[in-house]
Amino acid sequence: MLYLILFLALLLLGMPLAFSLLAVGLSYFALAEHIPVVVAVQRIVASSQSFPLLAVPFFILAGHIMNVSGITQRLIHFANLLVAWIAGGLAHVTIVLSALMGGVSGSAIADAAMQARILGKPMEESGLPKGFSAAAICVSALITACIPPSIGLILYGYVGNVSIGKLFLAGIVPGVLLMFTLMLVVYLTAKFKFKQSQQSLAKLPKLAEVFSSAKDCIWALLFPVILIVTIRFGIFTPSEAGAFAVVYACVIGRFVYKELSFKSLMTSVYESVDDIGMVMLIILSSGVIGYLIAYEQLPVSMAQGIQDISQNPAIVLLICLVFLLFVGMLMEGTVTVLLLTPILVPVIQSVGIDPVHFGVLMMIVVTFGGTTPPVGVAMYTVCNIMKCPLETFLKDAVPFYLAVIVLIVLLAMFPSLVMFLPDTLF
Amino acid sequence: MNKLFNRIDHVEKIICGLLLIAIVLLVFLAALMRSFSLPIIWSVDVAQLLFAWLSMIGANLALRHSNHATVDVIFKRFSPSLQHVLRLVFNAMTLVLLTTLFIFGIELSLLNPDRTLGSTEIPYAWVTAAIPVGALLMTITIVRQSSQLVKQGSGDL
Amino acid sequence: KNQLNVITALSSHDPMYKGLERFKLLVESKTDQQVEIRLFVGSQLGNDEDILEQAMAGTNVAVLVDGGRLSTYQREIGILGAPYLLQDMSQLDKLVESKLFQSWADKLQNKNHLKVLAFNWWQGSRHLLTNKAIDQPEDLAGVRMRTVGAPIWIESIKAMGATPTPLSFTEVYSGLQQKVLDAAEAQYDAIYGARLYEVTSHITKTSHIQLISGLVTSADWFDSLPPQQQSIIIESAAIAGRFATHIVQSNESQIEQELRQQGLTINKINLAPFVEATTSVYETLGYSELREQVYEVLRDE
Numbered sequence: 001m002l003y004l005i006l007f008l009a010l011l012l013l014g015m016p017l018a019f020s021l022l023a024v025g026l027s028y029f030a031l032a033e034h035i036p037v038v039v040a041v042q043r044i045v046a047s048s049q050s051f052p053l054l055a056v057p058f059f060i061l062a063g064h065i066m067n068v069s070g071i072t073q074r075l076i077h078f079a080n081l082l083v084a085w086i087a088g089g090l091a092h093v094t095i096v097l098s099a100l101m102g103g104v105s106g107s108a109i110a111d112a113a114m115q116a117r118i119l120g121k122p123m124e125e126s127g128l129p130k131g132f133s134a135a136a137i138c139v140s141a142l143i144t145a146c147i148p149p150s151i152g153l154i155l156y157g158y159v160g161n162v163s164i165g166k167l168f169l170a171g172i173v174p175g176v177l178l179m180f181t182l183m184l185v186v187y188l189t190a191k192f193k194f195k196q197s198q199q200s201l202a203k204l205p206k207l208a209e210v211f212s213s214a215k216d217c218i219w220a221l222l223f224p225v226i227l228i229v230t231i232r233f234g235i236f237t238p239s240e241a242g243a244f245a246v247v248y249a250c251v252i253g254r255f256v257y258k259e260l261s262f263k264s265l266m267t268s269v270y271e272s273v274d275d276i277g278m279v280m281l282i283i284l285s286s287g288v289i290g291y292l293i294a295y296e297q298l299p300v301s302m303a304q305g306i307q308d309i310s311q312n313p314a315i316v317l318l319i320c321l322v323f324l325l326f327v328g329m330l331m332e333g334t335v336t337v338l339l340l341t342p343i344l345v346p347v348i349q350s351v352g353i354d355p356v357h358f359g360v361l362m363m364i365v366v367t368f369g370g371t372t373p374p375v376g377v378a379m380y381t382v383c384n385i386m387k388c389p390l391e392t393f394l395k396d397a398v399p400f401y402l403a404v405i406v407l408i409v410l411l412a413m414f415p416s417l418v419m420f421l422p423d424t425l426f
Numbered sequence: 427m428n429k430l431f432n433r434i435d436h437v438e439k440i441i442c443g444l445l446l447i448a449i450v451l452l453v454f455l456a457a458l459m460r461s462f463s464l465p466i467i468w469s470v471d472v473a474q475l476l477f478a479w480l481s482m483i484g485a486n487l488a489l490r491h492s493n494h495a496t497v498d499v500i501f502k503r504f505s506p507s508l509q510h511v512l513r514l515v516f517n518a519m520t521l522v523l524l525t526t527l528f529i530f531g532i533e534l535s536l537l538n539p540d541r542t543l544g545s546t547e548i549p550y551a552w553v554t555a556a557i558p559v560g561a562l563l564m565t566i567t568i569v570r571q572s573s574q575l576v577k578q579g580s581g582d583l
Numbered sequence: 584k585n586q587l588n589v590i591t592a593l594s595s596h597d598p599m600y601k602g603l604e605r606f607k608l609l610v611e612s613k614t615d616q617q618v619e620i621r622l623f624v625g626s627q628l629g630n631d632e633d634i635l636e637q638a639m640a641g642t643n644v645a646v647l648v649d650g651g652r653l654s655t656y657q658r659e660i661g662i663l664g665a666p667y668l669l670q671d672m673s674q675l676d677k678l679v680e681s682k683l684f685q686s687w688a689d690k691l692q693n694k695n696h697l698k699v700l701a702f703n704w705w706q707g708s709r710h711l712l713t714n715k716a717i718d719q720p721e722d723l724a725g726v727r728m729r730t731v732g733a734p735i736w737i738e739s740i741k742a743m744g745a746t747p748t749p750l751s752f753t754e755v756y757s758g759l760q761q762k763v764l765d766a767a768e769a770q771y772d773a774i775y776g777a778r779l780y781e782v783t784s785h786i787t788k789t790s791h792i793q794l795i796s797g798l799v800t801s802a803d804w805f806d807s808l809p810p811q812q813q814s815i816i817i818e819s820a821a822i823a824g825r826f827a828t829h830i831v832q833s834n835e836s837q838i839e840q841e842l843r844q845q846g847l848t849i850n851k852i853n854l855a856p857f858v859e860a861t862t863s864v865y866e867t868l869g870y871s872e873l874r875e876q877v878y879e880v881l882r883d884e
């Protein structure tokens with residue numbers, strides 16, 4: 001408990017997350033009687049020596065390469081043609097784009113930042129309020145986190161020892177449902193609240209245009225399918241599929257779209273290195289915390305505590321999700337997954353909940369926390385880029401928040417929505 | 427001095443870039459070879475070895491570019507002078523942490539010389555050594571940033 | 584009050600875990616709860632290699648490891664994992680209670696600060712798991728077989744004719760299912776526990792390696808205990824090891840029956856060609872002379 005307070009104090013005062021984790025972890029080892037501090041260093045080293053974890057740098061790099069190889073631009077063009085004519089216009093584009101990008105990119109925050117930069121201005125100019133635009137960009141990043149690949153799901157599978165291939169399949173339906181739910185919110189808000197003038201909207205696209213655009217970005221659209229197929233039929237394990245994604249994006253960018261130069265490739269490599277360094281230092285530091293959690297047998301006492309309240313799976317699931325929502329609002333998503341997966345997976349398994357089902361719910365809830373105050377990383381990123389005051393953002397974000405919560409409840413109540421694909425295909 | 431640091435930064439960037447590309451190729455080619463029934467036993471082990479180094483040197487790059495995830499809701503509301511002091515305090519604490527990692531990282535690298543990396547003959551100490559080296563690099567970065575902070579501070583006062 | 588944390592990668596259904604529970608019960612009751620034993624499944628505090636390293640650093644941890652894995656630190660102990668070394672369990676008892684074995688354990692203690700509590704935990708005979716019938720080493724040509732990433736395992740699989748593919752045991756099921764692997768080799772309890780019968784069709788009873796494990800802890804921690812507690816721990820480790828071994832033995836026929844019911848073909852074959860094929864392993868790893876010493880111990884009355 002004392003360590004938790006120390007951690008939150010350092011974190012909230014503004015010490016970088018990775019070092020706050022290290023500070024807590026190292027002080028535990030320094031004070032523990034029979035555990036030498038070298039063991040803390042060993043846990044750091046050990047955290048880097050996991051094959052599944054290699055997927056993290058791979059998918060970060062693949063995302064960066066997509067942006068410089070013409071893949072992203074084609075997807076934006078396609079999304080524009082597809083949905084810009086519906087009431088709400090470009091707000092639908094950002095949602096559909098998140099779903100399309102989600103098929104190659106693994107990071108919700110990176111995509112939200114990219115879309116805020118590219119779509120933020122045009123959305124405002126098309127007559128959509130600033131807060132509403134920011135909220136649509138930010139909350140739709142949730143879709144990226146669900147649709148495979150997803151770094152969050154990879155980490156969950158890695159820490160919780162759950163099949164990453166199954167998790168990927170399980171994320172598809174919730175991702176698509178999220179897309180439609182958010183589009184519905186945009187449509188209703190635009191129709192009844194903004195009464196956006198019809199002239200500012202794009203024209204209904206001609207079928208031929210849609211087809212030719214789809215053909216143009218077929219390689220990007222096909223990627224998630226190729227990914228799942230190669231994993232399912234044993235050509236690649238999920239981490240190898242990440243290396244494949246990098247090679248794939250390079251080949252498409254260089255030989256099909258002919259936009260990827262050596263220089264732009266190296267730029268995306270260098271940008272990825274910074275991101276990888278940031279994420280990995282957090283992951284390495286939380287390896288120290290992981291030892292502390294296991295050594296103190298927190299999962300056991302936590303499971304005991306929850307089971308004392310109830311043995312009913314539905315209630316246990318509810319408690320876990322509310323807890324995650326709360327933590328997700330306070331902490332960054334990756335960290336929440338790394339710290340809480342080893343605690344919560346045994347708890348939900350003990351009452352018979354499928355860890356794959358729970359993993360997808362956890363991913364949505366935790367990423368959702370990143371879009372809300374007080375510590376929503378995605379929210380701050382988007383608001384910073386778009387120079388949108390928090391109050392303005394929040395006012396327009398509320399309908400999105402409500403829709404997401406309703407969807408989470410539905411997914412929790414009907415596991416088959418999530419489990420249908422992995423159960424039939426695996 | 428600045429020139430020297432820019433050059434070091436550049437060299438680190440190139441090293442990390444090469445490490446990342448090497449990891450991608452190692453894993454990709456290993457998967458490819460295995461589908462032709464020619465598994466390369468050591469490729470994944472070596473990729474993980476490089477990954478440890480990529481993580482630590484990359485962490486230093488992210489530190490130098492002030493890219494580490496921070497929760498700044500409260501921090502932002504503090505007065506500039508309080509922010510300044512807090513930064514220095516955090517830097518001092520981080521130095522303690524990094525020094526600990528450095529010292530015990532060296533101890534760990536020497537503790538278990540017989541351990542090998544996965545199925546290879548490569549000593550595991552090559553993996554472990556990434557921690558003290560990375561900690562040392564980050565220590566230099568923090569010291570440099572702190573001295574700049576102090577200079578800035580005395581300029582303001 | 585002293586505390587020992589025993590960490591294992593095995594699940595709580597494994598006979599070895601039952602043995603560890605017995606170990607906990609024995610030590611705690613015989614020391615009047617003065618020594619507390621905590622069991623951790625699923626490698627929560629680190630994988631086996633990490634735990635050994637923690638023990639070397641003086642942490643109060645113990646782990647169940649096989650001889651092959653220990654050979655990186657103490658070459659001689661590795662011979663326990665060599666193909667077709669022992670004929671039956673009475674030979675195992677004789678070997679681990681011999682002066683020869685004691686001299687290996689002493690070396691491990693002096694050089695690596697690791698204390699062997701008992702080395703009589705027999706996890707079972709390793710058999711081949713494939714998707715086609717295997718009658719002789721030639722049938723294994725080009726077969727990607729998962730094995731443990733230690734020299735003795737890799738060389739043995741190679742000598743038997745297959746292509747050794749080291750992979751963590753948790754990835755074996757999906758590896759076989761997704762055809763990343765063609766085959767695996769494991770003892771009955773592991774085959775059954777990891778449900779490998781769902782993704783393979785044939786078991787060939789080669790018994791090529793006896794999976795012999797020992798409970799190993801930190802010598803520095805162990806030396807800090809009062810002598811009375813030390814002897815209780817050593818004694819209990821051996822009793823618990825025998826107990827676990829006994830469960831494995833008595834489970835064997837029942838598991839075999841269950842595996843048949845799951846649709847697996849179980850082949851008993853002529854072992855001679857496999858014994859012959861793997862003889863070269865002793866030479867490759869420099870164990871030829873040591874094998875003679877072991878045989879001498881086993882011959883002695």
Ligand code: NA
Nearest residue numbers: 094098137140
């Ligand atoms: Na979006």
Ligand code: NA
Nearest residue numbers: 102144147149
């Ligand atoms: Na994704």
